[in-house]
Amino acid sequence: MLDNIEILVQAPVITLDLVLNGLLLGAIFALAAYGMALVWGVMNIINIAQGEFVILGGYVAVVMAAYGIHPLIAVPVAALLLYAIGWALYRTVIFRIVDRDLFTSILATFGISIVLQQLMNTIFGGNVRIADAGLGTVFLMNGMVSLAQVKLLAFALAAVLGSTLVVFLKRSRLGQAIRATAQHPRAARVLGIDTDRVYAATYGLNAAICGACGALVAMAYTVHPYIGLPYTIRSFMIVVVAGLGNLAGVIAAGLGLGAAENVAGFVFGTQYQLAFVFLLLVVVLVWRNRRLARKRGYLK
Amino acid sequence: MNAMLEVERVSKSYGGVRANRSISLSVEEGRIVGLIGPNGSGKTTLFSSIVGTHPIDEGVIRFEGREISHLRAADVARLGLIRTFQQTRIYGRMTCVENMLISSSQRGSSLFDLFRARNPLREKRAEELLEFVGLHPKRHLQAGSLSFGQQKLLEFAMALMNEPKMLMLDEPTAGINPTLINGVIDRLKRANEEFGITLFVIEHNMRVIMNLAEYIYCLAHGELLAQGRPDEVRNDQRVVDAYLGSH
Amino acid sequence: MSKSRRPLLGHLAILAIGIAAPLVFPAWQSQMAELWLFIVFALTWDLVGGQMGYNSFGNVVFLGVGMYACVVTQVGLFYQVSAYNDARGGGATIFTFDPRQYFEGLAIGLPVGAVLAALTAAFLGSLVLGMRGHYFAICTLGLGVAAGELANGWEWIGAGSGMVPPNPPGAIGDLSRFYYYLAFALAIVTFLGLRWLYTTRFRFAINAIRDNEDKAEAMGLRTTQIKTTAWVIAAFFLGIAGGILGNLKRFIDPIDTAFAGATFGVWMVLMAVLGGKGTLWGPVIGAILFQVFKEASWTYLLGWQRVALGLLIVLIVVFFPQGIMGFLRERFPAWFGHRVEGVKDMDAVEETKAR
């Protein structure tokens, strides 16, 4: 471990490589986190199935690639498909738990995540899969820094999707309805907004975001039925650090997490990369708690 | 007379809102002291500051001569300074008796005491106090199923169970049926006389506080506006203006 | 008097069933042993999740710590742990344990596991028990997975290829019945221990924390200390369960047996919720029903059993969150002692129409 740190110090270019690659990955984390923040903020639900939505989107790309369709086309397809799945889940399960306590929603979406995991495992098998986009690698600094073109592409797409989403939420009628509902559901209802439909759309939209993320993940990285939870945890962590409704914070935290994870994977060894993610979660929450502890509120 | 509670130049703000500004007051042992002020004048904030729910920005708070400005809520309570809440807080899914049994004084007690066998004296005291506030028939009901007014009474009984030296009540008659208010005043007075508990009471109902308190402080906009005996305060032009101005 | 004798008879009947079951249905012995451990899982989860309102998804940490600590002790008392774990790839040495060594290891290993699990709880509790609600739930979820990943990378305890508990010496043969009775005994002791605990004011204290933690603090209860104690008690019993489970399964996989958040970790919650959170019998009933469902789905829904379990979670949480005991409490409050005495005015009764 110390050796690895020494390498990083002596060859900053390796650090640069790790950080750049991490930032590329981080954009996808940020996008998924934005979706989680949306559902959390609007519906007061922490969606533990977030990561499974991502992986499901990834499998859409994998399957399409197997039929010779370029994974880029899979991005919108996965988004649409996942929108439908999210909407259907809302209509069957989620609408029943919207106004229940957070524990209920955590446990229920946990249940959904288990079902999805197992279905994916049964249908697609337990192997690691990718959706080959057939792109090369860009080399910088005399080949010391290598960036796969597909990762650059994924990064760019994530950025485009993210900005589209932000504009959509600002400008469109649905977006405005979603924001109104987030601020005050009762008032929104009085103003004639059908909050139930808004919730369904919000949950579907989040699933669609995850689906698109997943297609990018399958293209630039890998998918596997059981690696959904880390994506959920990353999203949660990013939202906790950034705070709900803080777009710049989500982007910064997402990119930072991507970079930190990549560097940590190098320093501690990739076998500890997941441990790092989950320990980081614990550290983030403990830090947040310490910060809040002393200014814990005023009680009526 | 020695002051049991001394608050010296205490300030507290929430972000931009300066809820308490350099407030100084004192409560003498054995007295009933009132705290009044229009809505949002910072009364509840002051209570929370005193019992250590949140840290104060400036100032000193002393209880029985001992500085408690930096103690945490549980430790302040263990000194014998107990507050009740404006939005009543009870343990909703426990029965009334259980609410009482867990409310007995924690002064000088350790974790170990929680594992001790039942204490008949404590149980007797719990029943007596439930009788005192008129909740005895409902002692085996879940506290959450009581009406709001009954919950207020239960919270009061729980506070008495704690045998505090000083009890700070946040609007004890709010939400209580007007015909029963006299009963509450009577019980508060008895708690003061018979159990020797010093009372510091926030109250909006002027009739109640004039009837109850021997001395009154009035807050407005986070500052101490006036103080004095009930009739003095009632006739203080600033107090009248503050109340009229806020409505 | 017959009123107080009835529960006694019931308890004796359970005792008799527990003792006779493996003799009558030897084919089901391992499932029943697992059931007794599940009862411990559900009871200890409920101590913190149900009675105290701190919903943990990470209690598997204590299970895993207890399991590894027990087995490592069993081995480490007589051999080098690293050599033992390395040899599984076909080393030159064969590690055998004679009966005295075997039982000595176990007798020391189980308490070591329990104590280490309890210490872990004390340490982690001081860090995370200050969090409220969902932050606690997700933090503990993270702890469970992190522990599994760490064990998965730690060579000394066998890393990802897991660890095999000592083989019982040939002279005593198969010990699965012995472990069945051990699991049974642990379930009984845990049950009785918690039953006693719930007669003390400690139970009121953790209930108070569940119902209104700020109030509990304002009344002078040292909530952090109390919460940590509850978690330590839960971890202690779970640690022993871990030691037994490891030896029962005869193989420890860091992620699938020891720190099995996706299975045991969620199942604990499910069993307690199904039976009824915050009651003594609820977790027991929940564990029994769950084990029956799980085994049935294993038999009849091959390949889809995990899907069925996930669906079960969703169904229970959405449609039956109060659980069996909770349901009974709503329907028959008087059975649970919630009654009005000497009613004077009828409005009072009106008002008390359960929440």
Ligand SMILES: Nc1ncnc2c1ncn2[C@@H]1O[C@H](COP(=O)(O)OP(=O)(O)OP(=O)(O)O)[C@@H](O)[C@H]1O
């Ligand atoms: N947690 C908080 N964050 C921000 N501002 C707060 C907070 N709590 C209270 N305030 C503000 O502080 C001021 C004082 O509030 P406080 O509740 O102490 O008044 P009060 O005298 O108890 O009023 P009331 O008679 O309505 O109970 C108010 O302006 C209130 O809006």
Ligand SMILES: [Mg+2]
């Ligand atoms: Mg107030």
